[in-house]
Amino acid sequence: MMIDTPVAMKIIAKNEESPDVFTLTLQFMEEKETGYDFQPGQFNMLYLFGVGEVPISILAHGEDNSLYAHTIRRVGRVTQGLSLLKIGDCVGLRGPFGRGWPLDKAQGKDVLIVTGGLGCAPSVSIIHHILKHRERYGRLIILQGVKHSDDLIFRKQYQEWAQLPNVQVALAADISQPNWPGHTGLITELLDQVHLDLSKTLCMMCGPEGMMRATAERLTQLQLPEDAIYLSLERNMECAIGHCGHCQFGGTFICKEGPVFNYPEVKFLLSQRGF
Amino acid sequence: MLYFLAYEQINDLLNALRTLGYTCMGPQVQDGTIVFDELNHAAQLPWGVHDMQKPGYYRLQQSEKKEAFAWANGPQAIKPLLFKPKESLWRVQKNDDGKLIFKEIMPDHKPVALIGARSCDLAAMAIQDKTLLKDKFIDKQYQWHREHLxxxxxxxxxxxxxxxxxxxxTGPKATSGYDLALTEVDKGFVVDIGSDKGRNLITTLKCIPATETNSRQADTRTAQAASMQTKRMPKNNSRELRNILMNHLDHPRWHEVAERCLSCGNCTAVCPTCFCHHQTETPVAQGDGSVHAREWDSCFTQGHSYIHGQVVRDTTEKRYKQWLTHKLGTWWDQFDTSGCVGCGRCVTWCPVGIDLTEEMAAIAGESNVVTDKKKGPHDD
Incomplete structure (x- = not known):
């Protein structure tokens, strides 16, 4: 079920992840909204009263399937305003929108998740999904890159995931502080450090486009087929239903046909500036 | 069967539409252009007015011959009636306990009867229908206007x-999308019926059948309009343009046109198929409510490609390229049609007279000039 006119959501938890990233956990205020469900990789439009909406990917269900977490970077008017809200405050939500990660195609395969910066947020739901249905998937390899080691969020979660059987976590920071447990350098360099069986790997990426381009190029050099690479794109989105035109990207609307694309679908335009 | 509507019957037509509950909108001269506004009386029509159009140029001229539709088009026609420049989508009210209550806003006014839509405008309407109506998601407000038109x-x-x-x-003769289609002839119009609603109206007006002479004259008039055209879209606006554009993203012409383009957005505002809009928020003065609306936007603005602190299209070259590659190119991928209907508005209303057929010709290497043209009676 998709909600097209916003409904009221109550903030039931708020986490400061870093100086400019926070997570709002939301709960429906009306009983009748329980038909709502989402696929990992989809997003919601969150509404700040009197200011406007922003597209935010959905992190995960709560334990009781009624909680929806949204990790947000404080950067524009709406996100600045959202960051000032408190537990118990009310926001609007419509969604879920877009096409999520290819859960079916990933079955029986090793899943390589490559994320950069806040791109780790849209991948959390897929990680949760794989961990919940562990028998359906092979190895899970999680690579996360940040500009500065201080930018890393979800530190505890990465540590927990790293302890699980058949899960490998590797972190990279372009610039690092002393005691940084990960690699100092580019995330693409991690691809050579982790062991990948590219004959049965499916890659899912989310992060800055330069990073995703470089990763896709390196992976194809390593002989991973291009169609085994999926990536989540981002553009200005205001309507979320393919009408407002802002996220038009060649022959697609990212909000509707995406945000998750198979690499060959978008490879050409990703190499062009201004689209 | 074709009918004849005499000039004297225009007011009867307007009255009949009003009796059916419509607000009549029709062409009239305002501020030196032909615009669509409420039409109460036949006398308001632009009798004897011709429009002179060139790249970046639009002037009206009064002639002796008293025809009501002796002009091609003005800056706008159907689009602002269906896909409004600004339309409210929903309202939110904040309770005393801080809870937000959302309510959808639907249009609430008399239905509109539009008199004087051109064939290109109807083609554009069919394209907007694909974007906003015949899609996985429906724009409910557009749908309301569309169903009541x-x-x-x-x-x-x-x-x-x-x-x-x-x-x-896409013209100059309308082939679908109308309730009635008129062709101006001596002393009135030949009327073609396009729907049951149209047929009922003609029955009410007791129109007589058109004569053989009337119909022949109508055909001659539309043929005359066709023969007057000196411009063409290279490759006849076909799907071929898509690959030509996408294979020439580094053509030097992009840089050259960007030197002239002001990135003002006039072309997108007058384009009858452009659908970009941004969402706006207007809080009420008391502070306990707000109205969420959509408002026309343009890919020529900086904000259009804004994303978390960056602008994807930070130069005019990128914006012009975005516009043309979408309109004539990847529009095919999305809507199985070109986004251009040949109305020429973007050429006329461009303050520096950029002509998209000329830009396309430069990139496609095929002329935008009609060569086998038979001269029309009004050419010199």
Whole structure:
């Protein structure tokens, strides 16, 4: 079920992840909204009263399937305003929108998740999904890159995931502080450090486009087929239903046909500036 | 069967539409252009007015011959009636306990009867229907306007200097999308019926059948409009343009046109198929409510490609390229049609007279000039 006119959501938890990233956990205020469900990789439009909406990917269900977490970077008017809200405050939500990660195609395969910066947020739901249905998937390899080691969020979660059987976590920071447990350098360099069986790997990426381009190029050099690479794109989105035109990207609307694309679908335009 | 509507019956037509509950909108001269506004009386029509159009140029001229539709088009026609420049979508109210209550806003006004839609405008309406109506998601407000619209098309007897609908196969004669289609002839109009609503109206007006002479004259008039066109879209606006554009993203012409383009957005504002809009928020003065609306936007603005602190299209070159590659190119991927209907508005209303057919010609290497043209009676 998709909600097209916003409904009221109550903030039931708020986490400061870093100086400019926070997570709002939301709960429906009306009983009748329980038909709502989402696929990992989809997003919601969150509404700040009197200011406007922003597209935010959905992190995960709560334990009781009624909680929806949204990790947000404080950067524009709406996100600045959202960051000032408190537990118990009310926001609007419509969604879920877009096409999520290819859960079916990933079955029986090793899943390589490559994320950069806040791109780790849209991948959390897929990680949760794989961990919940562990028998359906092979190895899970999680690579996360940040500009500065201080930018890393979800530190505890990465540590927990790293302890699980058949899960490998590797972190990279372009610039690092002393005691940084990960690699100092580019995330693409991690691809050579982790062991990948590219004959049965499916890659899912989310992060800055330069990073995703470089990763896709390196992976194809390593002989991973291009169609085994999926990536989540981002553009200005205001309507979320393919009408407002802002996220038009060649022959697609990212909000509707995406945000998750198979690499060959978008490879050409990703190499062009201004689209 | 074709009917004849005499000039004297125009007021009867307007009265009949009003009796059916419609607000009549029709062409009239305002501020030196032909615009669509409420039409209460036939006398308001632009009798004897011709429009002179060139790249970046639009002037009206009064002639002796008293025809009501002796012009090609004005800056706008159907689009602002269906896909409004600004339309409220929902309202939110904040309770005393801080809870937000959302309520959808639907249009609430009399239905509109539009008199004088051109063939290119109807082609554009069919394209907007694909974007907003015949999609996985429906724009409910657009749908309301669309379902309540009564369309009286008027086939063109004259083409403007920037018209190229013959090459885009969207005119000058309307083929669908109307309730009634008129063609101006001596002393009145030949009327073609496009729907049951249209038929009922003609029955009410007790129109007589058109004579053989009337029909022949109507055909001559539309043929005259077609023959007046000097411009064409290269490759006849076909799907071929898509690959030509996408294979020439580094063509030097992009840089050259960007040197002239002001990135003002006039072309997108007058384009009858452009649908970009941004969402706006207007809180009420008391502070306990707000209205969320959509408002026309343009890919020529900086904000259009804004994303978390960056602008994807930070130069005019990128914006012009975005516009043309979408309109004539990847529009095919999304809607199985070109986004151009040959109305020439973007050429006329461009303050520096950039002509998209000329830009396309430079990139496609095929002329935008009609060469096998039979001279029309109004050419010199």
């Amino acid at each position: 009564f369309v009286i098309a008027v086939n063109c007897s004259y083409s403007g200097g920037n018209c190229f609908c013959v090459s885009t196969q």
